[in-house]
Amino acid sequence: MSSPNQYFVLIVPACAALLGIAMIYCWSRLRDHRYLLWIASGYISTAIPMGIHSLMPNEQLARWTLPLSAMYLYGVWALSHGVALRFGGRAHPRLAGAIxxxxxxxxFYFSQIDDDLWLRLQILNWGLALLVALPVKSILSGRSRTIPLATLLRASYLTALLYAFVRVFALATLIPHEMQPELTRSGLWLLMLATNMFISIWVALAILTSTAMSIVQTLDHERSRDPLTRLLNRRAFFEQVKKRLELYGHSGWAVMTCDLDHFKMVNDTWGHAAGDRALKEFGALLARTVRQDDLAARFGGEEFVLLIRSTSLHTAVLVAERLRNSVMNLHIPATAHTLTASFGVVQLNSNGDINQAIEQADRLLYEAKHAGRNKVVWKAS
Known part of the structure; x- marks a missing residue:
């Protein structure tokens, strides 16, 4: 084998090992992304036998077939399992074990009993291709819609799957038995190594880019949410209102403000833990009640604001009444207090001034408080 070719066959496993190390580093910083560790394990476990296999003389391959093949098979399954986890699934470990x-x-038979390098290559590559195919169902599932760059990641992995089967048929049709002694020195072998390297780098970049975008989305989500109730915070509420009004126009909306009655008494009597539990339960009730186009936010303390998609003020008032009745059914452990809430509801006017609507709804909310609490007060804006 010429010196340039020797260097080249070492570059491919070295790249795979470096990709695995990069994945381990990412996982060490992002422990919640467990799939990165599996993918890292896959890259490193295939890099080792790939390097040994490419440099070892063919006459020694039979002796090392089982340990090298076991590392190949584990590495490919680990990578497949990691990708399946990224898409919220699994790479069927029992079926993988059978394969x-x-x-x-x-x-073992064609290395220790009937030595046949050509058949060993066919068998190993069929096993690898079947392992690569295991996460296909997870990759094509509907859960992948929430993954950033899901289409790119899916296409990258399916390309790797296609190549795995193309490699099987290429080895079966382009390498006759008489070429066995020269297999790892052939141009076809070098081409396969180059293709392996390109696809490995491409899939790794797709995974890392998708992971980075997931982190950005998570940070943006956390920045937009109230940490206790997980509803929108004040800033995010106004951002989303602007988008809703630009998308749907200013008509057909109602603004609702509400807060829990006697909330200070709950804190003073049963402690802040009970108060936090009451806020969380009320926030969860609002989250369950709002529809896809509606918005619910916690502005601070026990004050909540909703933007309701409603063709009439009457419909929004019915939503408020339903919430008011549901609040009284909320149970806060370790307290003997029945929660109630007061509401102010206004129809958003044609100019879509959300701040003005919130101020008017707040005035109605205070009217409800002064009228005895546990009431809904409304007025056309």
Whole structure:
């Protein structure tokens, strides 16, 4: 083998190992992204036998077939399992185990009993291709819609799957038995290594880019949410209102303000833990009640604001009444207090001034408080 070719066959496993190390580093900073560790394990576990296999003389391959093949098979399954986890699924470990056992059994026979390098290559590559195919169902599932760059990641992995089967048929049709001694020195072998390197780098970049975008989305989500109730905070509420009004226009909306009655008494009597529990339960009730186009936010303390998609003020008032009745059914452990809430509801006027509408709804809310609490007060804006 010429010196340039020797260097090249080492570049491919070295790249795979470096990709694995990069994944481990990312996982060390992002422990919640467990799939990164599996993918890292896959890259490193395939890099080791790839380097040994490319440099080892063919006459020694039979002796090392089983350990090298076991590392290949584990590495490919680990990578497949990691990708499946990224899409919220699994790479069928029991089925994978069966594929690995059958593959290793056949490899043992054709290395220790009936030495046949050509058949060993076919068997190993079929086993690898089947392992690559295991996460396809997870990749194509509807859950992938929430993953950033899901289309790119899906296309990258399916390209790797296609290549795995193309490699099987290329080895079966382009390498006759008489070429066995020269296999790892052939141009086809170098082409396969180059393709492996390109696809490995491409898939790794797709995974890392998707992960980075997930982190950005998570940070943006956390920045937009009230930490206790997980509803929108004040800033995010106004941002979303602007988008809603630009998308749907200013008509057909109602603004609702509400807060829990006697909330200070709950804090003073049963402690802040009970008060926080009351806010969380009320926030969860609002989240369950609002529809896709509606918005619910906590502005601070026990004050909440909603933007309701409503063709009439009457419809929005019915929503408020339903909420008012539901609040009284909320149970706060370790307290003997029945929660109630007061509401102010206005129709958003044609100019869409959300601040003016909130101020008017607040005035109605205070009217409800002064009228005895646990009431809904409304007025056309």
């Amino acid at each position: 690995v056992l059958v593959t290793l059994g056949l490899l």
